[in-house]
Amino acid sequence: MKAFLDMGGYAAYVWPSYALTLTVMVLNIVGARRLLKRSRKDALRRLMIGGTES
């Protein structure tokens, strides 16, 4: 396990690379979901205000 974490002496380069990439992926998921949720909320508000068919 220690050898695995040590990455043959490259731990300081390998692990930050993986951590950053996974962070970018998670932020993308959160960001996409948030965008959709906000658009839904805005669309509902437009329905409440307008209410008319166009």
Next chain:
Amino acid sequence: MAWTWFHRLASPPHIYRIAGRLTPWLGWPAAVLIGGGLIGGLVLAPPDYQQGDGFRIIYVHAPSAWMSLMVYTTMAVAAAIGLIWRMKVAHAVAASCAPIGASFTFAALVTGSLWGAPMWGTYWQWDPRLTSELILLFLYLGYMGLRSAFDDVQRADRVSAVLAVVGVVNVPIIHYSVVWWNSLHQAPSVMRLGAPTMPPSMLVPLLMMLLGFTLFFGALLLVRLRGEVLSRERSASWIREALHP
């Protein structure tokens, strides 16, 4: 006749519904492939004979770099379709691509830098590959900045689309930069004519990551696209239909 399916495909309610239904079919396979690729790349693949375990950065660097180019190409094609056929949905696709592409371009640059430090002895060099990839990041950021400068979505769509289409010349420059110029960066080992230059135990996890990231992009794009389509829509009847099934 051929045009009916095209119009149906491009109609906002249809896009919204189909995108929602399709998302898990891309998202879950992506998760499985990326999970498998991580285990294969970090545990199962043998250390490289020159770079030892340091080469394992390839399993996050190469897919991120692939995303940076593939997403930009998708964005430029969608923007061109939006400009030529005045298709709102195509513009929505292009707008959805930008933040995804920008974030993975950033990841490609930073992981490349972290790989370069021990192997080349430097985090950064004004090298053709590195510089053109940095320009790609600026193209994405410029595209997003340009969009946010307009209140009118349709004007933002048209103006930003021109930038996206013009900027696509950078994509082949990035890809061939390591061939055309003397670069610190290695030549392609997978995306090349002829067989890849890696043994299967190293190659298979990489291919899983590349495919996994591509599907992940598909899933992200669909979720963002639903938001974009919804925010552009003014027809009350279908919003009601979409939000209250």
